[in-house]
Amino acid sequence: MSKASPSLLVHGYEVVIGFETHTQLATRSKIFSRAATAFGAEPNTQASAVDLALPGTLPVMNREAVACAIRLGLAVGAHIAERSVFARKNYFYPDLPKGYQISQYEIPVVQGGAVSFYLGDEKKTVRLVRAHLEEDAGKSLHEDFIGQSGIDLNRAGTPLLEIVTEPDIRSSAEAVAYAKELHKIVTWIGICDGNMQEGSFRCDANVSVRKPGAPLGTRREIKNLNSFKFMQQAIDYEVRWQIEQIEDGHAIEQATVLFDPDTGETRAMRTKEDAADYRYFPDPDLPPLVVSRDWVAEVKAAMPELPRAMAERFVQQYALPEYDATTLTQSPAMAAYFEAAAQASGQAKMASNWVMGEVSRRLNNEEKGIADVPVSAAQLAALLQRIADGTVSNNAAKQVMDALWTGEGAEVDAVIETKGLKQVSDSGAIEKIIDEVMAANADMVAQFRAGKDKAFNALVGQAMKASKGKANPQQVNELLRQKLG
Amino acid sequence: MSAPDLHQMGVAELAQAIADKKTSSTEATRHLLARAKQHEALGAYLAVNEEVSLAQARAADARIAAGERTPLLGVPIAHKDIFVTRDFPTTAGSKMLAGYRSPFDATVVARLGQQGAVTLGKLNCDEFAMGSGNDNSAFGPARNPWDPARVPGGSSGGSAAVVAARLAPAVTGTDTGGSIRQPAGFCGVTGIKPTYGRCSRYGMVAFASSLDQAGPMARSAADCATLLTAMAGPDIDRDSTSLDHPAEDYGRLLGTAWGEGRDGASAAQPLKGLRIGIPEEWMNWADDAPTTDQRVSGDVTLQVSGALKQLEALGASLRRIRLPRTEMSIPAYYIIAPAEASSNLSRYDGVKFGHRAAKYDDLLDMYKKSRSEAFGAEVQRRIMIGTYVLSHGYYDAYYLKAQQIRRLIAQDFRAAFAECDLIAGPVAPTVAWKIGELADDPVAAYLADIYTLPASLAGLPCMSVPAGLGATSGLPVGLQLVGDYLKEAELLQVAHALQQATDWHTHAPAGY
Numbered sequence: 001m002s003k004a005s006p007s008l009l010v011h012g013y014e015v016v017i018g019f020e021t022h023t024q025l026a027t028r029s030k031i032f033s034r035a036a037t038a039f040g041a042e043p044n045t046q047a048s049a050v051d052l053a054l055p056g057t058l059p060v061m062n063r064e065a066v067a068c069a070i071r072l073g074l075a076v077g078a079h080i081a082e083r084s085v086f087a088r089k090n091y092f093y094p095d096l097p098k099g100y101q102i103s104q105y106e107i108p109v110v111q112g113g114a115v116s117f118y119l120g121d122e123k124k125t126v127r128l129v130r131a132h133l134e135e136d137a138g139k140s141l142h143e144d145f146i147g148q149s150g151i152d153l154n155r156a157g158t159p160l161l162e163i164v165t166e167p168d169i170r171s172s173a174e175a176v177a178y179a180k181e182l183h184k185i186v187t188w189i190g191i192c193d194g195n196m197q198e199g200s201f202r203c204d205a206n207v208s209v210r211k212p213g214a215p216l217g218t219r220r221e222i223k224n225l226n227s228f229k230f231m232q233q234a235i236d237y238e239v240r241w242q243i244e245q246i247e248d249g250h251a252i253e254q255a256t257v258l259f260d261p262d263t264g265e266t267r268a269m270r271t272k273e274d275a276a277d278y279r280y281f282p283d284p285d286l287p288p289l290v291v292s293r294d295w296v297a298e299v300k301a302a303m304p305e306l307p308r309a310m311a312e313r314f315v316q317q318y319a320l321p322e323y324d325a326t327t328l329t330q331s332p333a334m335a336a337y338f339e340a341a342a343q344a345s346g347q348a349k350m351a352s353n354w355v356m357g358e359v360s361r362r363l364n365n366e367e368k369g370i371a372d373v374p375v376s377a378a379q380l381a382a383l384l385q386r387i388a389d390g391t392v393s394n395n396a397a398k399q400v401m402d403a404l405w406t407g408e409g410a411e412v413d414a415v416i417e418t419k420g421l422k423q424v425s426d427s428g429a430i431e432k433i434i435d436e437v438m439a440a441n442a443d444m445v446a447q448f449r450a451g452k453d454k455a456f457n458a459l460v461g462q463a464m465k466a467s468k469g470k471a472n473p474q475q476v477n478e479l480l481r482q483k484l485g
Numbered sequence: 486m487s488a489p490d491l492h493q494m495g496v497a498e499l500a501q502a503i504a505d506k507k508t509s510s511t512e513a514t515r516h517l518l519a520r521a522k523q524h525e526a527l528g529a530y531l532a533v534n535e536e537v538s539l540a541q542a543r544a545a546d547a548r549i550a551a552g553e554r555t556p557l558l559g560v561p562i563a564h565k566d567i568f569v570t571r572d573f574p575t576t577a578g579s580k581m582l583a584g585y586r587s588p589f590d591a592t593v594v595a596r597l598g599q600q601g602a603v604t605l606g607k608l609n610c611d612e613f614a615m616g617s618g619n620d621n622s623a624f625g626p627a628r629n630p631w632d633p634a635r636v637p638g639g640s641s642g643g644s645a646a647v648v649a650a651r652l653a654p655a656v657t658g659t660d661t662g663g664s665i666r667q668p669a670g671f672c673g674v675t676g677i678k679p680t681y682g683r684c685s686r687y688g689m690v691a692f693a694s695s696l697d698q699a700g701p702m703a704r705s706a707a708d709c710a711t712l713l714t715a716m717a718g719p720d721i722d723r724d725s726t727s728l729d730h731p732a733e734d735y736g737r738l739l740g741t742a743w744g745e746g747r748d749g750a751s752a753a754q755p756l757k758g759l760r761i762g763i764p765e766e767w768m769n770w771a772d773d774a775p776t777t778d779q780r781v782s783g784d785v786t787l788q789v790s791g792a793l794k795q796l797e798a799l800g801a802s803l804r805r806i807r808l809p810r811t812e813m814s815i816p817a818y819y820i821i822a823p824a825e826a827s828s829n830l831s832r833y834d835g836v837k838f839g840h841r842a843a844k845y846d847d848l849l850d851m852y853k854k855s856r857s858e859a860f861g862a863e864v865q866r867r868i869m870i871g872t873y874v875l876s877h878g879y880y881d882a883y884y885l886k887a888q889q890i891r892r893l894i895a896q897d898f899r900a901a902f903a904e905c906d907l908i909a910g911p912v913a914p915t916v917a918w919k920i921g922e923l924a925d926d927p928v929a930a931y932l933a934d935i936y937t938l939p940a941s942l943a944g945l946p947c948m949s950v951p952a953g954l955g956a957t958s959g960l961p962v963g964l965q966l967v968g969d970y971l972k973e974a975e976l977l978q979v980a981h982a983l984q985q986a987t988d989w990h991t992h993a994p995a996g997y
Binding site for chain 2 (some may be wrong): 049052053054055056057058059060061088090092094097098099100151277279280281284285286287
């Protein structure tokens with residue numbers, strides 16, 4: 001990814017982006033205490049003595065959080081450190097109860113690895129530097145307290161895995177594709193609920209620009225990008241702003257910036273001069289984190305097939321296009337639904353079309369997820385088989401689907417029967433219809449014979465209409481062509 | 486049983502008398518609380534609560550009436566005010582925590598309570614355990630019962646004073662760089678700091694996490710063993726640095742022959758076969774004329790030498806060993822401990838608990854005022870030192886270097902224990918100094934920690950045993966014993982043998 005593709009240049013500048021993503025781990029309790037981690041509880045009701053940093057309290061590592069880090073490490077092909085170290089990042093802030101954050105600094109638990117994804121037809125790979133465990137801070141509430149701030153420590157001590165990339169990303173589109181792929185991975189392996197609105201998946205983008213071949217430019221860090229839409233807008237704005245600055249002869253100053261969705265602009269929160277000295281040192285309350293090879297093997301044994309591997313398998317096994325494979329592996333539930341329907345019907349491509357098309361469309365209309373799909377994979381497979389063997393046309397199949405979806409019918413053949421959707425494949429009956437259509441539309445026949453190909457389709461349409469949509473369109477085509485011969 | 490006898494009893498005697506119903510826990514508690522009040526001028530107690538203590542005593546009496554027996558059942562003790570307690574306020578000797586009440590008991594406090602010990606109250610100490618004279622307490626100094634013009638030592642000064650003055654048969658203390666051993670030495674009582682990790686730190690107000698360790702102080706090694714057995718043990722669900730070793734009976738070797746008699750130990754010579762190493766950096770040990778550094782007082786040299794000769798008479802062999810980095814332990818300790826402290830004390834910011842300034846302009850001003858008002862001079866000094874040594878650009882030169890020295894010091898001990906079973910020497914270079922004497926010279930006080938710091942940095946078990954009164958000063962002198970990791974039972978065995986052969990540990994200050 002280090003070579004700039006000319007097409008990606010913006011006004012002659014290459015965009016360089018690195019990501020830091022804070023994923024909130026879906027553990028039941030906090031990273032160093034036994035308090036619960038549920039979102040949205042009354043302020044300060046989910047903070048234990050440890051989270052409040054009461055005198056005499058000590059942190060104890062939550063092994064569930066470590067297992068999450070191991071899963072991520074395995075999912076991105078990283079090295080899982082046998083020994084990693086927790087450090088203290090010291091700074092004062094009212095929502096940081098201990099006056100320091102416990103975070104892995106010099107030796108993180110996950111080292112290296114990479115995330116691959118498709119941008120259009122092009123496969124991209126973003127290398128990871130590391131992923132480290134740390135605790136979240138509480139929240140400062142500045143509203144509703146006139147002249148004062150409220151502190152909610154429910155979130156304090158919530159486990160986070162911060163995933164850091166190399167500066168391998170070259171455009172806002174790539175950035176969003178990377179973030180979506182990472183989001184898919186962490187939700188797929190079950191370590192994060194992926195809820196961006198609640199802050200479970202927060203991205204910081206380090207953005208700089210440079211002339212191709214020049215050394216890295218000075219970066220500005222856009223903090224807390226909590227939607228894919230804002231991510232793209234924020235990076236695009238930031239890139240434009242930086243290029244303008246440089247073109248106007250200004251140097252970029254290292255800074256942390258926030259994106260304001262209302263104005264569509266980024267603005268600096270603090271510059272490097274304000275950067276705190278965090279006085280990192282190994283936390284003497286926590287011995288080094290030791291992850292045995294046995295533990296890694298245990299976690300590995302329980303790992304699901306990963307989305308990228310599954311997509312590649314779908315391409316191989318079901319001869320699907322890459323696009324289909326990627327789309328179907330958005331979630332484990334959707335992939336499983338597709339695969340069950342494909343196997344039961346023996347019609348993989350058709351199953352893919354239906355899952356991505358009819359099924360997804362209906363789910364979207366009803367704002368439902370695949371988990372709530374009312375038509376089982378077995379029902380879909382039965383329907384696909386009826387399309388394949390010519391019992392119903394594709395259009396009639398959609399009507400069958402309607403009945404299955406609403407629960408009007410449950411059994412595919414019964415629905416076809418009841419609704420009279422069976423396709424007419426009796427050539428005698430079809431010939432009769434064609435003869436009648438040709439007789440009634442002599443002008444069209446004449447037009448076709450005079451070389452107007454369009455008239456053929458009109459005749460097919462008439463024949464289908466006359467059969468009330470039941471005639472096998474393929475047969476109609478063939479017989480009509482013979483007769484017009 | 487007449488009341489005056491009660492406070493003269495040690496833990497074992499008092500537990501027996503209560504079990505035999507010659508007295509009751511309630512009677513003993515009432516008596517000792519009255520005695521604490523009578524000797525308030527010592528400044529030893531920061532908090533008492535008669536109602537709470539008597540309720541605990543009545544509960545213990547009920548357990549005895551129900552036939553239960555434990556070595557501590559009904560025995561009144563007191564806790565250094567570094568341990569958080571539900572039923573008493575916890576201040577850590579600081580204005581910062583004045584009036585603070587913990588919602589939970591420290592593990593050590595809870596375990597002693599489960600064994601039936603009754604809490605008399607909370608004991609004075611240097612602010613956040615930072616000091617060696619108990620004169621850094623925000624609530625005034627604790628005084629040495631041997632001479633009220635002198636310090637009891639620190640930081641567990643109130644603890645040592647209470648035991649010496651017979652206000653309680655035993656107490657808890659904490660030791661980061663000598664805070665159990667040095668006050669025990671200054672007050673003529675016995676105290677042990679176990680191997681780092683033996684006692685849970687959960688509920689100990691943190692000073693320097695990698696060094697802090699709880700331990701008991703009492704009038705005999707045997708009583709210390711009883712308390713330590715109750716206090717220690719794994720607590721891995723609450724303290725990640727807690728050692729995951731099964732509970733031990735630390736008194737199991739008391740009165741037995743060294744090495745189970747393999748080397749010919751007998752009743753007359755119970756320590757035969759024991760090899761005691763005398764670090765030449767601590768004291769120059771030659772057969773007839775033991776000498777020490779000129780900084781070490783004559784009283785200390787003489788009394789420690791006398792105690793060593795006594796151990797020799799009990800069969801031990803004495804040999805010179807080397808601990809070449811002894812002096813380096815001072816700068817190493819005074820970098821590591823303040824570094825950890827500067828971070829540990831960041832939680833006292835006026836936001837959630839503890840002191841908050843009454844008036845401030847903004848958030849930063851609130852931090853500054855709250856902390857400046859509530860932290861004493863020594864605490865502020867150490868926070869500044871610690872902040873400095875962890876700062877960007879200084880970390881490698883100070884903190885990292887100090888950690889390297891710390892490892893070398895531990896290696897020195899490892900090498901030394903290849904040649905001996907136990908290390909002995911002075912606890913401190915001098916006897917107790919006058920209150921205020923070192924107030925303007927913190928470095929002089931730091932230097933006086935030279936003999937206690939090495940074992941702290943190495944995390945080794947170590948103790949202070951009374952070695953008699955100095956001929957010149959008339960004040961107690963302590964003998965320090967340092968054992969290899971997890972050798973608390975052996976340390977207590979040797980201290981007990983010495984106490985069986987001498988009466989130094991039974992001396993009481995005049996008037997007590």
